[in-house]
Amino acid sequence: LQEREILLKENPTIVVQSRTNPVHQSFFPNHTRKPWSDVRVRKAADLVIDRQALVQIVAQGEGEVGGFMPPGPWAIPQAELLKLPGYRQPKDQDIAEAKKLLAEAGYPNGFKVNMITRGDIKFYGDQSVVVKDQLRQIGIDISIQLMETGAFYARQASTDFDVDGAGFGLAIADPDITFAELFLTNAGANWGKYSNPKIDELFVKQMQTMDPAERKKIVLDMQRILMDDYVRTVYYWSVYSAVHWPQVKNFVFGRCRS
Numbered sequence: 001l002q003e004r005e006i007l008l009k010e011n012p013t014i015v016v017q018s019r020t021n022p023v024h025q026s027f028f029p030n031h032t033r034k035p036w037s038d039v040r041v042r043k044a045a046d047l048v049i050d051r052q053a054l055v056q057i058v059a060q061g062e063g064e065v066g067g068f069m070p071p072g073p074w075a076i077p078q079a080e081l082l083k084l085p086g087y088r089q090p091k092d093q094d095i096a097e098a099k100k101l102l103a104e105a106g107y108p109n110g111f112k113v114n115m116i117t118r119g120d121i122k123f124y125g126d127q128s129v130v131v132k133d134q135l136r137q138i139g140i141d142i143s144i145q146l147m148e149t150g151a152f153y154a155r156q157a158s159t160d161f162d163v164d165g166a167g168f169g170l171a172i173a174d175p176d177i178t179f180a181e182l183f184l185t186n187a188g189a190n191w192g193k194y195s196n197p198k199i200d201e202l203f204v205k206q207m208q209t210m211d212p213a214e215r216k217k218i219v220l221d222m223q224r225i226l227m228d229d230y231v232r233t234v235y236y237w238s239v240y241s242a243v244h245w246p247q248v249k250n251f252v253f254g255r256c257r258s
Contacts, residue, residue, distance in 0.1 A: 019240060021070070023168070024237050025167040025238065028192050029162070030159060039229065043098075043101055046230050046233045048095050049086070049235065055236050068226050068234060072173050076223055108139075112141045115144050116162075120148050175206060183231065240253075
């Protein structure tokens with residue numbers, strides 16, 4: 001964003017293209033470890049995280065609050081999403097509910113937990129600090145472990161973590177890719193070991209459904225199940241920009257890799 005603004009100031013005629021890409025930033029708890037194996041704890045964390053604040057503070061406004069599918073035809077409509085607990089504003093009601101859930105789960109004073117993230121890209125560390133500050137409101141004390149990207153990926157794949165605090169990029173914004181990579185029981189990037197047989201069943205069903213409207217309905221149902229399970233907290237989907245000289249014609253800005 002800063003580089004883009006500098007370029008615009010120096011060259012006001014340049015053309016800027018921006019787009020939301022299938023790259024989300026998220027808080028991803030390990031479902032096999034306590035206390036994250038308790039859905040009440042996952043829900044409490046989800047409720048208190050302020051997605052809109054993360055967009056403004058970390059992404060400098062260059063992000064789109066969303067759910068488990070990238071913004072677009074497969075996603076839960078924004079108008080519905082922003083009324084839901086965890087997404088709605090202001091946060092007072094959600095914070096109060098989160099404290100109640102932690103107490104019910106046996107953590108009235110919160111708990112300490114470790115979060116791994118990519119340390120050689122400053123953005124991820126900054127993002128984790130904001131999340132740490134937000135979760136402190138309900139007594140969840142996060143210790144941030146910054147790691148070199150290669151070591152982070154290895155640790156991620158080993159599932160030896162409490163919370164994964166980095167993002168994830170998809171090849172294309174399609175349900176087959178999204179669920180097969182992230183949310184099926186044996187999905188390759190399901191490092192938190194989430195498992196719900198209903199999701200596995202509906203995944204096959206939506207693949208076999210030829211009617212687009214019916215398939216979309218199934219995909220929306222799958223996302224609502226994921227929301228009830230509090231699989232991970234998606235902060236937002238990243239927005240990227242490209243600039244070019246006005247004499248460059250018919251340039252289509254593709255997705256950027258996170």
